[in-house]
Amino acid sequence: MAKRAVQQPLPGTTDRRIAALLNLLAENATIVVSGARIAREIGVSRSTVWRWVNRLRELGVRVKGEQHTGYFLEKVPDILTPDTLRQRLKGSVFGKRIHHFFKIDSTNRVAMELGHSGEPEGTVIIAEEQTAGRGRAGHSWHSERATGIYVTVLLRPKISPVQASLLTMMAGLSAFSAIRAQSDLKLDLKWPNDILIGGKKVGGILTEMHAEPNQVRFVIVGIGINVNQEKFPADLSAIATSLRAETGRPQSRLELLVRLLRQFETDYNQFVVNGPESVIRNFETVSSFTRGERVRVTNGVEAFGGITDGLSREGFLRVRPDGRGESVSIIAGDVTLDRSVVVVAKKQRNDK
Ligand code: BTN
Secondary structure: OOOOOOOOOOOOOOOHHHHHHHHHHHHOOOOOEOHHHHHHHHOOOHHHHHHHHHHHHHOOOOEEEEOOOEEEEOOOOOOOOHHHHHHHOOOOHHHOOEEEEOOEOOHHHHHHHHHHOOOOOOOEEEEOOEOOOEOHHHOEOOOOOOOOEEEEEEEOOOOOHHHHOHHHHHHHHHHHHHHHHHOOOOEEEEOOOEEEEOOEEEEEEEEEEEEOOOOEEEEEEEEEEOOOOOOOOOOOOOOEOOHHHHHOOOOOHHHHHHHHHHHHHHHHHHHHHHOOHHHHHHHHHHOHHHEEEEEEEEOOOOEEEEEEEEEOOOOOEEEEEOOOOOOEEEOOOEEEEOHHHHHHHHHHHHHO
16 A cells, blocks of 8 residues: 555544644733634634634633633643644654544554554554543553543564564553653553552553564554543542542643653664563563562463462563462463452461
């Protein structure tokens, strides 16, 4: 299929003129800009300006004013507009082709399609809101509007399909470093794709690929980070947290996304040149979960409890099943922390 030479707007992506409206308001923050001037400068009618202002308001952008008085921004918003990102990512492979959606089903779904249509390495897809955000193992990813980071990057590494899953761990490490650079929170990584704070999930990675038996065609790495959520739906509130909830103050999504993509680029270049050894080593170093943690493993065939025992040379989690001396590599399946057993075991120790 023919490659896209210039970036064509995809159906549903943010109209560049909405981004221009936002920029115009941001450049004149707290000054009233008349509807007529905005309409003239971005080339739309005054009623379109009014409609777009309301759209921005729905996203939580604090635009004051009316059609007849003009508009002003009460506060410069934390929207991940492609123009701003492009500027902040100058010189980065991720600053070249950015597709931004106010609302989309899943950035991974879009990235998959773009991968098939020949879009180049480094393409970034961002959404302010996802209506069908995908998680690992068929789970969904809660993607509340303008509160989290929902981003997918498209890569075309010359690696074998087995190595592609290591990109999940690499992305986890990149997210770990980016969050650490912005806050002094104590983070943990749970193999292969969870970013945790105090045992609760603050971020996750979903890597998908299109490959021949021995060669990857493209990989998409989707990253979700809970940044400014103040509360979660009932079924998630015990297991999910956000950076805002943990630090007690709102966090800039823009700063975090820029840090994340820059760090990702550094880590990815290293991965491509030096191979995945350092990813496996670093993951073992920062993840308390990979050693001595009681877990429950479920795969299609069996379920068993055991203790984590580091990572294999290929990056698989090693688990020593209860009652057996030898550790096994977990190649597929779900690994969950088995805190209930730890609590019982501790209680029994205390009872003695
Ligand atoms: C997980 O921990 O289960 C993985 C979550 C991955 C969520 C991100 S949000 C951006 C990208 N688009 C998706 O639909 N999913 C990933």
